[in-house]
Amino acid sequence: MVETGHFALVLAFALSLVQMIVPLFGARLNNQRLMAVGGPVAITGFALTALSFAALATAYANSDFSVASVWENSHSLQPMIYKITGTWGNHEGSMLLWVLILTFFGALVAAFGSNLPATLRANVLAVQGAIGAAFFLFILATSNPFIRLNPAPIEGRDLNPVLQDLGLAIHPPLLYLGYVGFSICFSFSVAALIEGRIDASWARWVRPWTLVAWMFLTGGIAMGSYWAYYELGWGGFWFWDPVENASFMPWLAGTALLHSAIVMEKRSALKIWTLLLAILTFSLSLLGTFLVRSGVLTSVHAFATDPARGVFILCILTLFIGGSLALFALRASRLTAGGLFHPISREGALVLNNLFLTTATATVLVGTLYPLALEALTGGKISVGAPFFDLTFGPLMLPLLVLVPFGPLLAWKRGDIIAASQRLMAAFAVALAAMLITGLFIDGASVFAALGIGLAVWLVAGALTDLAVKSGVGSAAPAVMVRRFAGLPRSVFGTALAHLGLGLTLLGIVATLSFGTEKILTMRAGETVELSGHTLRFVGLYPAQGPNYSEDRGRFELIGVGGSAVGEISSAKRFFPVRQTTTTESGIKTLGLSQLYISLGDEAKDGSVVVRLWWKPLVTLIWGGGLVMMAGAAMSLMDRRLRVGAPSRRRKQASATAPTVLP
Amino acid sequence: MTRKQKRLSVIVGGLAFLGAATGLTFYALGQKASYFYMPADLTTASVQPGQRIRLGGLVEKGTIQRGQGATVAFSVTDTHKSVKVTYTGILPDLFREEQGVITEGSFGPDGVFVADSVLAKHDERYMPKEVADGLKAKGVWQESKSE
Numbered sequence: 001m002v003e004t005g006h007f008a009l010v011l012a013f014a015l016s017l018v019q020m021i022v023p024l025f026g027a028r029l030n031n032q033r034l035m036a037v038g039g040p041v042a043i044t045g046f047a048l049t050a051l052s053f054a055a056l057a058t059a060y061a062n063s064d065f066s067v068a069s070v071w072e073n074s075h076s077l078q079p080m081i082y083k084i085t086g087t088w089g090n091h092e093g094s095m096l097l098w099v100l101i102l103t104f105f106g107a108l109v110a111a112f113g114s115n116l117p118a119t120l121r122a123n124v125l126a127v128q129g130a131i132g133a134a135f136f137l138f139i140l141a142t143s144n145p146f147i148r149l150n151p152a153p154i155e156g157r158d159l160n161p162v163l164q165d166l167g168l169a170i171h172p173p174l175l176y177l178g179y180v181g182f183s184i185c186f187s188f189s190v191a192a193l194i195e196g197r198i199d200a201s202w203a204r205w206v207r208p209w210t211l212v213a214w215m216f217l218t219g220g221i222a223m224g225s226y227w228a229y230y231e232l233g234w235g236g237f238w239f240w241d242p243v244e245n246a247s248f249m250p251w252l253a254g255t256a257l258l259h260s261a262i263v264m265e266k267r268s269a270l271k272i273w274t275l276l277l278a279i280l281t282f283s284l285s286l287l288g289t290f291l292v293r294s295g296v297l298t299s300v301h302a303f304a305t306d307p308a309r310g311v312f313i314l315c316i317l318t319l320f321i322g323g324s325l326a327l328f329a330l331r332a333s334r335l336t337a338g339g340l341f342h343p344i345s346r347e348g349a350l351v352l353n354n355l356f357l358t359t360a361t362a363t364v365l366v367g368t369l370y371p372l373a374l375e376a377l378t379g380g381k382i383s384v385g386a387p388f389f390d391l392t393f394g395p396l397m398l399p400l401l402v403l404v405p406f407g408p409l410l411a412w413k414r415g416d417i418i419a420a421s422q423r424l425m426a427a428f429a430v431a432l433a434a435m436l437i438t439g440l441f442i443d444g445a446s447v448f449a450a451l452g453i454g455l456a457v458w459l460v461a462g463a464l465t466d467l468a469v470k471s472g473v474g475s476a477a478p479a480v481m482v483r484r485f486a487g488l489p490r491s492v493f494g495t496a497l498a499h500l501g502l503g504l505t506l507l508g509i510v511a512t513l514s515f516g517t518e519k520i521l522t523m524r525a526g527e528t529v530e531l532s533g534h535t536l537r538f539v540g541l542y543p544a545q546g547p548n549y550s551e552d553r554g555r556f557e558l559i560g561v562g563g564s565a566v567g568e569i570s571s572a573k574r575f576f577p578v579r580q581t582t583t584t585e586s587g588i589k590t591l592g593l594s595q596l597y598i599s600l601g602d603e604a605k606d607g608s609v610v611v612r613l614w615w616k617p618l619v620t621l622i623w624g625g626g627l628v629m630m631a632g633a634a635m636s637l638m639d640r641r642l643r644v645g646a647p648s649r650r651r652k653q654a655s656a657t658a659p660t661v662l663p
Numbered sequence: 664m665t666r667k668q669k670r671l672s673v674i675v676g677g678l679a680f681l682g683a684a685t686g687l688t689f690y691a692l693g694q695k696a697s698y699f700y701m702p703a704d705l706t707t708a709s710v711q712p713g714q715r716i717r718l719g720g721l722v723e724k725g726t727i728q729r730g731q732g733a734t735v736a737f738s739v740t741d742t743h744k745s746v747k748v749t750y751t752g753i754l755p756d757l758f759r760e761e762q763g764v765i766t767e768g769s770f771g772p773d774g775v776f777v778a779d780s781v782l783a784k785h786d787e788r789y790m791p792k793e794v795a796d797g798l799k800a801k802g803v804w805q806e807s808k809s810e
Contacts, residue, residue, distance in 0.1 A: 370696075392691045582756040583756055
């Protein structure tokens with residue numbers, strides 16, 4: 001089975017070369033038969049990669065320690081779920097998952113791209129094939145997961161205990177679906193540059209892919225953040241760690257792309273800019289892969305430091321980013337510019353959004369790469385952390401967040417800022433009230449907290465206002481209102497939900513940072529402690545045995561008003577003997593939208609234990625907001641005009657004749 | 664305003680915005696980045712009390728003292744010099760004697776380094792990169808230690 005997987009991988013590499021070359025020449029020579037090769041090859045390549053991945057997963061599930069990768073990252077006593085997720089809990093396997101998703105997206109274009117112009121489809125598949133070929137070669141040359149050991153060891157070295165968590169089953173696949181999903185946007189852009197032609201139908205094709213990739217990336221980042229929050233035991237949800245930034249940069253650029261693609265689709269404007277953004281977004285995904293996989297950074301994500309891998313990925317990076325940007329420089333001037341618009345208009349608002357988001361991306365990029373560059377040039381070692389990003393990213397985001405509710409209320413071409421402001425009066429009043437209530441009635445609220453809560457409420461209220469205005473609240477009869485609301489395009493709900501989710505995430509962040517409390521103390525069994533109105537009793541430490549670890553579980557009781565226990569929380573220190581590693585399992589109790597968080601420290605000689613406790617008000621909204629954003633993207637995807645096979649010509653006419661048409 | 668003036672004002676506004684963002688970024692890099700030092704570097708570098716730095720090295724054997732409550736004191740060494748560090752909180756799971764560690768914080772007036780965060784290596788296979796590089800530069804590191 002392992003050799004089958006290895007062979008399938010080599011074959012998939014060969015097919016990716018075919019997919020890269022043949023359709024490209026077909027498009028050049030306008031030869032239908034050569035162009036038609038791309039589709040079946042892409043689908044077969046995906047099938048072979050899937051077979052290869054299944055073979056590796058089987059080796060992991062069966063604990064086949066004759067495979068080096070399995071020996072290094074698995075153990076026969078691990079629960080089955082971690083044996084399987086361990087397939088991508090290491091460098092080699094995660095790269096295989098990367099190409100699996102890449103070929104999956106290529107196969108989707110091949111399977112559902114029948115209504116694309118033949119040459120565009122051929123070129124897209126060729127570019128997709130080129131990316132695949134580079135990464136297949138990378139895997140086979142430097143990170144082959146199928147290398148055997150002889151003689152086979154009897155027992156494996158266990159998966160990194162930090163990764164032995166359900167998070168590993170969800171976070172990497174979601175994140176990769178996002179990262180790699182942007183490869184389609186990249187391929188479409190390069191294909192358009194090769195053809196030297198781009199139009200609104202191109203945007204109609206690229207937008208759903210952007211939405212899909214963005215949706216998964218949002219989920220991947222949110223999941224990663226929650227995982228780090230509960231697994232690392234530090235109680236933080238975002239550390240501005242270079243690895244986090246590596247996933248955040250494509251998200252910011254992807255968000256900008258999502259918005260500029262709307263302008264291109266609706267108004268045929270910003271074509272060249274959209275194209276450049278698509279290239280940059282995937283370039284940032286590649287850069288993220290490089291930062292995480294090359295070992296230039298130390299982190300849980302950097303599994304192994306092999307200089308050959310770093311150099312190889314750097315070559316791929318240079319080739320694709322340099323090549324696509326060079327092509328852009330050569331060809332972009334051939335593309336025709338689109339329609340004109342007034343600065344105060346929907347287009348203008350979206351351009352402003354893009355200006356803020358790309359600048360913010362650039363500051364994150366500088367903050368992430370500057371320490372690396374400085375070390376390479378001068379040998380000086382610095383760390384750029386939260387204080388830097390608070391000072392740069394924060395001020396850039398604030399005006400953007402204030403402006404968000406205005407965008408959807410402005411009309412295309414020429415908007416009326418005064419009318420939009422009037423419509424937002426109610427939302428503004430609600431936000432102001434929230435701000436005043438926070439500032440005046442909550443103890444210890446700083447100016448920052450009041451402004452932050454006000455801003456979050458402003459975003460939520462603004463999103464709801466958008467829906468209310470568009471369904472005619474205040475101007476139409478209730479029955480008409482309901483009918484209009486139900487008849488709103490799905491993408492209007494999508495926009496509103498995504499902006500609402502953003503507000504919820506902000507609310508969670510501000511509330512946790514401003515009103516969260518923390519205590520570090522030593523406790524003995526039977527002692528109680530109070531934190532923000534919650535009383536906790538430390539019951540004691542109880543040893544327990546897991547499948548591949550032993551643990552000391554600290555049990556705590558949440559004491560209710562009457563003095564009786566109303567809930568239990570437990571946090572544990574787990575010791576994994578194979579890796580001689582200890583991990584902390586944090587104890588979390590969700591109360592409404594807030595959480596009590598307990599992290600167990602070391603046991604002192606006198607039997608008392610160091611305990612760190614946090615009260616995190618509204619903290620779940622941080623990730624809940626992410627889920628709402630994902631729901632928004634899913635809603636937009638269901639929009640009729642994005643549905644594959646929708647009659648695009650008639651839709652165009654409809655939007656031209658209906659002046660009040662919504663995005 | 665004519666069309667040309669309007670366009671010009673949009674461009675100037677955009678450039679001013681980008682300029683402000685660039686200025687802010689470089690100001691923040693100068694002010695907010697914290698430099699990494701090993702104990703021996705501190706004799707040559709001038710680090711003021713209160714200035715935020717990252718101090719890395721090995722946890723010196725036999726120096727870990729648990730005081731009252733959750734405060735821990737230990738020494739960070741690069742085998743040439745060592746620096747006394749205090750930290751209040753929960754030490755990372757991988758914090759051990761003679762293991763690599765990075766502490767972040769600032770010197771108090773009494774010359775004791777007060778750390779507000781302590782990072783140990785992420786798993787048993789490698790050290791924090793800065794510490795490994797620093798020890799290599801000082802000729803203390805042996806490759807065999809890395810496995």
